[in-house]
Amino acid sequence: MTDVPGLRELKKQRTRKLIAEAAQGLFFQHGFDAVTVTQIAAKAEVSVKTVFNYFGSKEDLFFDQDEPMVELFREGIRNRPAGTSLLEGIYQLSMSTSADIPEQEFAKIERFGEILRSTPALVAKYRQLQMKYKDLLVDIMVEEGHGETSDPKLQLTCAMLMGAINAGVDLLPHMTPRSREQHREQLRMTIDLLSDGFAKFGQKPDRPAETRSVT
Structure with a gap:
């Protein structure tokens, strides 16, 4: 039972990193304004809601570090x-x-x-x-x-x-x-x-x- 919170946190970190990397790839390829959050979610294979669970805005995705x-x-x-x-x-x-x-x-x-x-x-x-x-x-x-x-x-x-x-x-x-x-x-x-x-x-x-x- 004590390992469960750690595993959950690790999964959250991986999901966040996956979303951020998907966004960066699209931004670098197409520019910021040309990319939508829907496209980012699709590339990361998550829902738009999940993207906003980790990032408050598209701008936050760009400055994820x-x-x-x-x-x-x-x-x-x-x-x-x-x-x-x-x-x-x-x-x-x-x-x-x-x-x-x-x-x-x-x-x-x-x-x-x-x-x-x-x-x-x-x-x-x-x-x-x-x-x-x-x-x-x-x-x-x-x-x-x-x-x-x-x-x-x-x-x-x-x-x-x-x-x-x-x-x-x-x-x-x-x-x-x-x-x-x-x-x-x-x-x-x-x-x-x-x-x-x-x-x-x-x-x-x-x-x-x-x-x-x-x-």
Whole structure:
């Protein structure tokens, strides 16, 4: 009896992955707007209702890796070495993540960027999702004693930082990386351009700040 919940969860994970892979294949082949949820369900051999049991919208299917990426980002920034600025922490995490991407995957990243930029609904969703990263940065800065959640300067600084990085790496057509080396070069260029204004912002203290509640 104790194995049943685990088996159910495993089945759910497999079904979710199957639906996401079916959607990605269709999106990459035909574009986002040309694909319907009915077509995705048919390719995954599930019902439309089942698709919506796992994904709230068609846009969520396109960004199916968002939650794992947010968690990776949270842990990477929170665990950056003492004395490391927020900007440098983001750079180090990005470089480490880049090293784990198989070279052949960059063709998919390029196609992902093409579809994203050409679809207004996806651009809007993307910007909405990026607010998670901004809010996450604010929470970590508050935890480390760099300000309060209500501080407009802290909110604006984190928003500007994420916005600049996203513009430099994700949203500009000529910036979509086609290889790991190009990805690293673009990250370094983006970080260097931001260094004057953000080089020391959010340096992690040597000792933990007094625990603060994040509201």
